[in-house]
Amino acid sequence: MEINVWDGNIPAAGPPLFREELYKLDQLMIDQSWSVDAWNGVWQTPNNYLLATLSPIIGFALFLRSPTEKLGHLLKVVILPEYRSQGLAEKLLRTSFEVLGQQGLDRIYLEVACNNLAAIGLYHKLGMKQINYCKNFYGPQQDAYKMMLVKIVMAE
Numbered sequence: 001m002e003i004n005v006w007d008g009n010i011p012a013a014g015p016p017l018f019r020e021e022l023y024k025l026d027q028l029m030i031d032q033s034w035s036v037d038a039w040n041g042v043w044q045t046p047n048n049y050l051l052a053t054l055s056p057i058i059g060f061a062l063f064l065r066s067p068t069e070k071l072g073h074l075l076k077v078v079i080l081p082e083y084r085s086q087g088l089a090e091k092l093l094r095t096s097f098e099v100l101g102q103q104g105l106d107r108i109y110l111e112v113a114c115n116n117l118a119a120i121g122l123y124h125k126l127g128m129k130q131i132n133y134c135k136n137f138y139g140p141q142q143d144a145y146k147m148m149l150v151k152i153v154m155a156e
């Protein structure tokens with residue numbers, strides 16, 4: 001399946017309804033989905049973000065780049081339920097890491113709910129390490145791990 005990386009050109013990106021499709025996928029993240037206003041922040045400052053999408057849009061990953069450090073924040077990765085367990089999130093993230101590495105970033109971090117075993121398994125497979133435990137991060141009794149990938153490994 002084809003992967004598109006949108007880097008600084010997000011507003012103009014993609015086919016009609018592109019933003020609506022991303023917004024609908026994001027609603028699958030339930031407690032962690034964003035409002036339209038929050039998404040507008042992405043469309044208004046596209047240079048701060050890197051977005052990778054599968055084509056057709058059955059999954060995406062969204063990163064925020066630090067303005068001061070060689071550091072990326074993985075904000076979201078989601079795959080439509082019927083397309084899960086086919087290696088698509090792994091492929092999406094490996095491609096994104098490669099692009100971010102080419103841009104000079106050397107670290108990626110994220111937060112993940114402690115009960116999200118699929119995502120934790122995915123991040124471990126990609127070499128991410130748990131660096132912190134954040135109590136009530138997503139709300140009462142919704143704890144999170146902070147995870148980090150140090151030194152993005154580039155494919156030759």
Ligand SMILES: CC(C)(COP(=O)(O)OP(=O)(O)OC[C@H]1O[C@@H](n2cnc3c(N)ncnc32)[C@H](O)[C@@H]1OP(=O)(O)O)[C@@H](O)C(=O)NCCC(=O)NCCS
Binds near residue numbers: 089117
């Ligand atoms: C997490 C998510 C993105 C994984 O997507 P996916 O395309 O199914 O994942 P992949 O098929 O690429 O899996 C890659 C690896 O992740 C791990 N993994 C994936 N699903 C898993 C599961 N249900 N349980 C444990 N490990 C799992 C495995 O190590 C897997 O490698 P393997 O197939 O060789 O065992 C998907 O479940 C999802 O969209 N969840 C809802 C949104 C979400 O929670 N996002 C993360 C927020 S931090």
